[in-house]
Amino acid sequence: MRLEKASAVSRKELKEIARNKYFVVLMGIFTIVFPVLFGSLHSFFGGPQHLLQFMFNMDLLMLGLFGACISGNIATQSFTGEKKSKTLETLLASPISDFELFIGKTISTVVPGILCGYFSIIIFLAIVQIRFAYHNLPLPLNLTQAVFIIVLIPFLALMFCGLMVTSSGAFSSLIPWKAVMITIAMITPVAAVLFFLFRSVFIAGFSLLPAAITLIVLFLMTLVTLYLGARMFRRENILVVM
Amino acid sequence: MLAVETHGLKRVFHVNNEKIVAADDINLQIEEGKIFGLLGPNGAGKTTIIRMLACLLKPTSGSAKVCGYDITKEQMKIRALCGVLTENPGLYERLNAIEYLDFFGQLYDMPKSQREPKIEDVLKMLGIWDQKDQLLGSFSKGMKQKINIARALIHGPRVLFLDEPTASLDPESAKVVRDYISELKEQEKRTIFICTHNLDEVEKLCDSVAIINKGKIIDSGSVDELRAKITGLRVYILQLKQMKKEYLDAVRAVTGVKDAEIRENVIEFHTAAPEGTNPEVSGAIVQSGGEIISFWEEQKTLEDVYLKIMKEEEGK
Known part of the structure; x- marks a missing residue:
């Protein structure tokens, strides 16, 4: 694999994403509007400590999922959209391997999602911190929780990207919005598994073992979805059904 | 030396349980430095042949070599040596002309010191240097075709596959492209494979021609040979x-x-x-x-x- 080529693809894709108003608005909403909204709700509503803690954990997870959704959305445009706009054939005629192309596109898909996820959580924590500091309470964030969230966001972004590529590879002739619908159908069972895992982490109060098990399961799920995505991403398939 | 040679090349598609033979028993021999024209009606199989030779599709059977490399085994080498202009290709509309050509220059392993002057040369030759900073989405149809031609030429390919290269160009631009194609053949000894409906263009440019219909080559030779035949x-x-x-x-x-x-x-x-x-x-x-x-x-x-x-x- 030539890293230079994968890197050229990533840089080109990121440039296009930065100039796409739809993605800029979407990233703005997920990165700024939602964390401000969630953080403000914490400031308005009081309640028992355990309820606040639960809401805090849920909000952290939701913001991480939003970052992954951005990656999934970009992946749909990047893979399926390129088929629709007839730019992929030109790209495939150049001396770049399927794997280099897949890696290049995956990086450019995942990086904005991860960055948005991290920024949204930083904004959220900053707003919640103001409220907790006002009431002279410590921020309900322990080390395991912090590490969990930091590791969770890239896994989720990669997993959603893999799911999108798998769906667009399996249904190559579909227009992007149909691929999105199919991907939502694919994501639903995955999301159910995620919430089941997160629930056990919540109940255990973010102690090390359940958090570690959850991350390992997520890691394996990410590998499987990425493997499926890479398997589905084939020149021949893309061009024949385009 | 032969730049392109095919032996019994065949490609079958299966669409909705229906078998479609897009190219059947294609035997071509194109010498290096020559311009070859492939003529045929829509759906005759021209694009499928170009896609197989450019290593975008695998043949169902038969064999072919481009620049001496096997299209089923040495695809990366062929891709690096060929330039391809497909029919109605899309563009990255949020990139400008320089960014677009620079991206493809990187994919073809061109160092930056080569990419910059080459991009300038090609854009000036095609008369779109003044629009170099405009996003491609704002380009007219003809300008988009010029950018695609520039992209196919950027790395100085030994073999150039052009599918309807002057379609959607105004007569003046079409002449510029035709003259450049002739120049590539005369001065740089490039081999050019053109699929077109423009018979006048083939007559002016091509050393040899093949006529294809329903996936089969039905006649081939130089323009004079075909003329004499009929x-x-x-x-x-x-x-x-x-x-x-x-x-x-x-x-x-x-x-x-x-x-x-x-x-x-x-x-x-x-x-x-x-x-x-x-x-x-x-x-x-x-x-x-x-x-x-x-x-x-x-x-x-x-x-x-x-x-x-x-x-x-x-x-x-």
Whole structure:
């Protein structure tokens, strides 16, 4: 694999994403509007400590999922959209391997999602911190929780990207919005598994073992979805059904 | 050396349980530094052949080599040596012309020191240097085609596959592209494979031609060879100062002259051996008192040739 080529693809894709108003608005909403909204709700509503803690954990997870959704959305445009706009054939005629192309596109898909996820959580924590500091309470964030969230966001972004590529590879002739619908159908069972895992982490109060098990399961799920995505991403398939 | 050679190349698609043979038993031999034209109606299989030779599709059976490399085993080498302009390709509309060409230059392993001057050269040659900073989404159809041509040329490919290269270009731009294609062949000895409906373009540019229909090559050769095949005998026209029946009789009396007749104030005749026949025809006219204004060979256009071959094929 030539890293230079994968890197050229990533840089080109990121440039296009930065100039796409739809993605800029979407990233703005997920990165700024939602964390401000969630953080403000914490400031308005009081309640028992355990309820606040639960809401805090849920909000952290939701913001991480939003970052992954951005990656999934970009992946749909990047893979399926390129088929629709007839730019992929030109790209495939150049001396770049399927794997280099897949890696290049995956990086450019995942990086904005991860960055948005991290920024949204930083904004959220900053707003919640103001409220907790006002009431002279410590921020309900322990080390395991912090590490969990930091590791969770890239896994989720990669997993959603893999799911999108798998769906667009399996249904190559579909227009992007149909691929999105199919991907939502694919994501639903995955999301159910995620919430089941997160629930056990919540109940255990973010102690090390359940958090570690959850991350390992997520890691394996990410590998499987990425493997499926890479398997589905084939020149021949893309061009024949385009 | 052969730049492109194919042996029994075949590609079958299965669409909705239906078997479609897009290319069947394709045998081509294109010498290095030559321009080859592939002619045929829509859906004849031209694009499929280009896609197989450019390693975008694998053949169902048969074999082919491009620049000596096997299309099924050495795809990366072929891709690096070829430039491809597909039919109606899309563009990254949020990039400007320089960014777009620079991206492809990187994919073709061109160092930055080579990419920058080459991009400038190609954009200037195609007359779009002034629009270099505009996003491609704002380009007209013709300008988009020019950018695609620039992209196919950016790395100086040894073999260039062009699918309808001048479609959607205005006559002036089409001429610029045609002249550049000729220049690539003459000065840089590039091999160019063109699929087109523009018969005039093929006639002006191509050293050899193949006509394809329903996935099969139905005829091939140089434009002159194809012309000779359909016309058989060569056709000559005599324009005289005054037309008389006796001049026609004099022409008919010459050995080797066939089907002589008066047509719209000229005498038209066929002959298989003009070197011997035509001086005798001139002499016979002069001897019978006729005055020749002009005497020329009627050229059948490639369009005539193409239409006749296609008509014969449809009649089979």
